Amino acid sequence: MKYTTYFQSSLGMIGITESDGFITKVFFDTDMHKTPSEQKTPLLKEAEKQLTEYLSGNRKNFNLPLAAEGTEFQQTVWDALRKIPYGQTYSYKQIAEMIGKPSASRAVGMANNKNPILILTPCHRVVGADGKLVGYAAGLAVKNKLLELEQNHTND
Template identity: 65%
Template sequence: MKHTAYIKTVLGPIEISEVDGFITELFFVKDPYEIPGEQKTPLLEKAEKQIKEYLDGTSRGFDLPLAAKGTEFQKAVWETLCKIPYGETRSYKQVAELIGRPDASRAVGMANSKNPILILMPCHRVVGLDGKLTGYAAGLGIKEQLLELEMTYAGR
């Protein structure tokens, strides 16, 4: 059964979902005036606590069970995202090389665009080869804020 909760954050409202004990979705709500009732579970409460700690700089990682639906290639990309250290970035090319597909930079970008669990599977840490910010499902402004937050707290 799917349960959904909504988290108010400094970056805007987030919707997070759990199915059978795994986080399956996390995204920013575009229209905060249309937030339906929520169905918090212990896992969603734990996720909320960890996300708030991450956003206020008191935590750098997450200890949550994730289950994203996608192709094997997408899952390989998403698993690699989770290995990019807090406060660091990798290029699409570097991620492609890390999964053993050095010519698949564009496919890595497409997999990032399909990431159903933003922040927890940190696709915001992937940038263009020249270091410039490129696409993010929640918008480049949010991506920039997440990277700035991590850079600010990484040295502590």
């Protein structure tokens, strides 16, 4: 079965989808008419709890079962993204090198763009080669806030 819940966060409405015991999607929802879900599975409750703790600066790592749909290459990139330490940023080139494909920076960027599990798979920690913020599904303002949050809590 597939279940989706929404909750209001400090960054706006966040949706979480679970399918067959795995988180398959975390997304920001711009539809302000969505209301937080009343009925949530235990996994959705735990995901909301962990995301809320993260957004308040009280969690640096997630412990949730994830299952994003994507190609083998996308899966490899998303696995690499989850290895970026809290409070740090990597460039697309660094991710390409990490996965053993040093000339695949553009393909890494495309996989990063297709990440369906925002925050839990921290694509917000990927920046341009010059260190500047580039693309984020929820917008650069949200990406900047996530990076600032991590910078402010790195030494906690």
